[in-house]
Amino acid sequence: MAILTDFHVASGSFIVGETEPRRLQAFLGTCVGVAVFDATAGVGGLAHLLLPEPVGTGSLAHPEKYATTAMPLFLNRLTQLGATPENMRAVVAGGALVGPLTPLDIDLDIGGRTAETALDALQAAGIQVLRTETGGFFTCCLELDMQHWRHTIQPSGLDAERADSPARLPVRADIQHSIEAIQPIPQVALKVLRIMQQESYDIHQVAEEIKKDQVICARTIQLSNSAMFSKHQEVTSLDHALVYLGKSLFLKLVISAAVQRYYGQSGIGYSLCKGGLYHHAIGTAVVAERIAVAAGAADPGAAYIAGLLHDIGKVVLDQHVSDAYPLLYREFQNRQTEIITVENQILGIDHTRVGALLADRWSLPRPLQNVIRFHHQPEENADGDTLTVIVYLSDLLMSRFHSGLELERINTQHIGDHLARLSLSAGQFRQLVDLIPETVFEPASETLADET
Numbered sequence: 001m002a003i004l005t006d007f008h009v010a011s012g013s014f015i016v017g018e019t020e021p022r023r024l025q026a027f028l029g030t031c032v033g034v035a036v037f038d039a040t041a042g043v044g045g046l047a048h049l050l051l052p053e054p055v056g057t058g059s060l061a062h063p064e065k066y067a068t069t070a071m072p073l074f075l076n077r078l079t080q081l082g083a084t085p086e087n088m089r090a091v092v093a094g095g096a097l098v099g100p101l102t103p104l105d106i107d108l109d110i111g112g113r114t115a116e117t118a119l120d121a122l123q124a125a126g127i128q129v130l131r132t133e134t135g136g137f138f139t140c141c142l143e144l145d146m147q148h149w150r151h152t153i154q155p156s157g158l159d160a161e162r163a164d165s166p167a168r169l170p171v172r173a174d175i176q177h178s179i180e181a182i183q184p185i186p187q188v189a190l191k192v193l194r195i196m197q198q199e200s201y202d203i204h205q206v207a208e209e210i211k212k213d214q215v216i217c218a219r220t221i222q223l224s225n226s227a228m229f230s231k232h233q234e235v236t237s238l239d240h241a242l243v244y245l246g247k248s249l250f251l252k253l254v255i256s257a258a259v260q261r262y263y264g265q266s267g268i269g270y271s272l273c274k275g276g277l278y279h280h281a282i283g284t285a286v287v288a289e290r291i292a293v294a295a296g297a298a299d300p301g302a303a304y305i306a307g308l309l310h311d312i313g314k315v316v317l318d319q320h321v322s323d324a325y326p327l328l329y330r331e332f333q334n335r336q337t338e339i340i341t342v343e344n345q346i347l348g349i350d351h352t353r354v355g356a357l358l359a360d361r362w363s364l365p366r367p368l369q370n371v372i373r374f375h376h377q378p379e380e381n382a383d384g385d386t387l388t389v390i391v392y393l394s395d396l397l398m399s400r401f402h403s404g405l406e407l408e409r410i411n412t413q414h415i416g417d418h419l420a421r422l423s424l425s426a427g428q429f430r431q432l433v434d435l436i437p438e439t440v441f442e443p444a445s446e447t448l449a450d451e452t
Contacts, residue, residue, distance in 0.1 A: 004021050004022065004023050004145070005022050006025055007022055007025065009025065009033075010048060011050050011065075011401055011436065012048065012049075012062065013064050013065075014045055014047035014048065014073075016043070016044070017043070017045060017081075018081060018146075019043075019146060021147045022146045023143055023144065023145050023146065023147075024144045024146060025046075026046055026093075026141070026142045027140075027402075028048075028094030028095075028139060028142060029111075029399070029400050030094070030110055030114075030400045031049060031050055031401050031402075032049045032092065032093070032094040032118055032134065033046060033047065033048055033092070033142035034049065034090060034091075034122070035090065035091045035092075035142055035151050036074070036075070036090045036091075036127065037089060037146075038078070038082070038083035038084060038087045038088045038089075039149040041081070041082040041083050041087065042082075044144060044146055045078060045144075047064075047118075049066065049067045049070055049071075049094075049118060050065040050066065050401055051067070051110060051114060051430065051433055051434065052066065052113040053066050054068070054069065054434075055430045055433075055434045065434070067117035067118045067121070071122075072121065075121070075127075085127055088125075089127070089128055089129075089130050090122050090127050090129045091131045091144075091151045092119060092131075092133075093133045093140055094111060094134060094142065095112055095114055095115035095135055096111055096140070110433065112135060115132075130151075131151070131153070133153050140153055140154060140155055141153070141154055141155075169324050169327075169347070170320040170324070170347060172348060175316065175320060175347070175354065178317070178319065178320070179316050179357055179361070182262070184362065185362045185364075186213060186216060186258050188209055188212065188216060189216070189254070189259075191209060192206065192258075193255065193364070196301055196302070196305070204242075207238055207239065207242050207250075210238060210254055216254065216258050217238050219260055219261075220238060220254050220257040221238065223253045223260075224241045224244075224245060229245070229249065229253060241253070248301060251301070252285075252305070255308060256282060256285070259281065259309065259312075260278060262312065262315045263277045263278035263315060270317075270318055270321055270408075271318075277314060277315070280311065280398055280399075280402065282308065283436070284308070284391065284394045285303075285304045285306075285307035285308040286304070287307065287393075287394035287397055287398060287435055287436055287437070288303040288304060288306060289301070289303050290435040291303065291393060291394060291422070291432060292390055294431070294435065295390070295423065295424060297390065298385075298386050298390055302367065303387060303394075305368065306368055306371040306387050306388075306390070307391050307394050307395075309364070309371070310355075310371055310372055310375045310391050310395060311355070311395075312355045312358055313351035313354035313372065314351045314355075316351075317347065317349075324346050331346060337409070338410055338411040339351075339408055339409050340352060340376050350376075352375065352377075353373065355372040356373035359372045359373075366383070367383075367387050370387070371387055371388050371391045374392075375391045376392070376395075376411065378414075378418055379418075389421045389422060392410070392418060393419075393432060395408070396410045397433060397436055401433060401436050
């Protein structure tokens with residue numbers, strides 16, 4: 001019995017290799033996945049394309065993100081391993097219009113143009129396309145079994161075992177109990193949050209405080225060595241992390257490590273892959289920080305923390321979503337509406353309101369509470385701060401282009417107004433897409449038994 005390892009290919013990257021017991025996966029929304037294999041040569045791979053073409057000269061540093069630049073590199077790597085065009089076969093999926101839709105989605109047609117560019121590249125190379133499932137309104141998962149060269153395309157989040165199970169709906173008392181059962185945010189994390197709002201502080205004294213919490217200390221070192229933050233030198237201690245990464249990144253990683261304990265409690269409710277909630281939180285944080293820098297509309301450090309905490313309400317609701325998953329998933333897919341509408345219909349409350357209750361319980365700063373409560377509906381934030389708008393856009397980008405991490409869908413009815421708040425035009429939306437990180441962490445892997 002062979003052992004297969006599932007390997008999630010991150011958005012804006014590709015993986016190639018020879019015959020081996022590994023199953024490549026790409027979770028696709030607006031992004032496009034291209035699986036190509038040559039069974040005769042025993043060579044294949046999967047590309048996860050973010051955009052049809054680079055949006056500026058600065059984009060050329062990451063050619064794997066764009067169909068026009070990634071496809072030649074991808075096919076060339078396969079050829080170098082021994083694949084030939086006459087024996088190569090391809091499968092293309094994704095490029096969905098992930099609702100609710102606006103004229104902006106249709107006008108930009110990012111997914112459609114990415115798919116067309118990829119298909120044109122395959123045709124120009126003389127590679128036969130076995131199957132194409134692009135467009136539509138559903139997120140999907142494209143898989144390539146590199147042991148037997150089989151391919152599948154199936155809806156993201158579809159779990160046959162759970163889909164046939166009866167839904168168990170919670171009552172309000174159940175959700176309130178879950179809020180009360182969540183452990184308080186660590187004091188060291190609250191101290192770091194307060195420190196980051198000050199103009200001057202002794203970073204070494206902060207480090208000494210952090211060392212008192214061994215769990216957060218260990219997780220900070222672990223994050224320092226992750227693909228997202230590592231500078232290709234192993235970090236071995238907290239002091240090393242501080243010196244090597246700098247105080248700004250160091251403090252952000254401490255908060256990330258503290259928050260990880262909560263997202264780690266989540267099970268199989270919102271997450272569509274292993275660690276989905278936490279991966280989405282980190283990705284949203286990074287995008288929010290980059291938008292804050294690009295727009296000059298908020299403190300980048302504050303934007304990072306806000307992005308990290310925006311979905312904390314899902315941690316509370318996750319177990320209840322898992323119990324009600326069959327009904328919630330069907331409503332989510334059939335109605336093509338945003339997630340908070342479905343949550344309110346099925347659970348009687350949504351993750352933004354639950355998150356706000358938790359944020360108040362933790363006495364988080366008012367701007368963070370606003371983000372947590374209004375990141376799906378910034379127009380309802382009476383304070384009118386731009387931080388909530390930045391996180392809304394970051395969450396939207398992650399849900400569209402890093403789909404498959406969690407159940408998520410965001411209304412874009414007021415997106416023009418939100419972009420204008422940051423002095424951005426609808427035409428600059430592609431520049432925002434380009435801010436999405438190539439990888440959040442090392443792609444999650446799971447080992448499975450294959451009985452064939």
